[in-house]
Amino acid sequence: GFFKKDERSYHFIYGYDFKDYVPGLNAMVKYVYGNHFKAANGSKNMESESDVIVNYAFQQPYLKGLSLQYIRIDYGIKTGNDFGEDRFFINYCKKF
Numbered sequence: 001g002f003f004k005k006d007e008r009s010y011h012f013i014y015g016y017d018f019k020d021y022v023p024g025l026n027a028m029v030k031y032v033y034g035n036h037f038k039a040a041n042g043s044k045n046m047e048s049e050s051d052v053i054v055n056y057a058f059q060q061p062y063l064k065g066l067s068l069q070y071i072r073i074d075y076g077i078k079t080g081n082d083f084g085e086d087r088f089f090i091n092y093c094k095k096f
């Protein structure tokens with residue numbers, strides 16, 4: 001979303017690295033608000049999305065390169081379908 005004709009969107013992002021408490025853990029919250037666009041029926045419309053993203057990179061030498069990521073997405077729109085979504089990723093990066 002947030003690419004409709006004449007739409008204006010505002011992004012607010014805050015991230016925190018918990019390295020002093022839990023090495024390898026960081027989190028980010030993101031809020032996006034969009035307006036100034038029209039729905040299919042011609043009425044004024046607006047949309048918003050809020051995300052929570054949590055990352056953890058394992059610090060143990062035998063797990064080096066392994067990380068976990070959780071993303072929670074909540075999307076709302078004035079005229080249309082709202083939705084919520086949870087995503088969980090297991091990532092492994094191997095340097096050659």
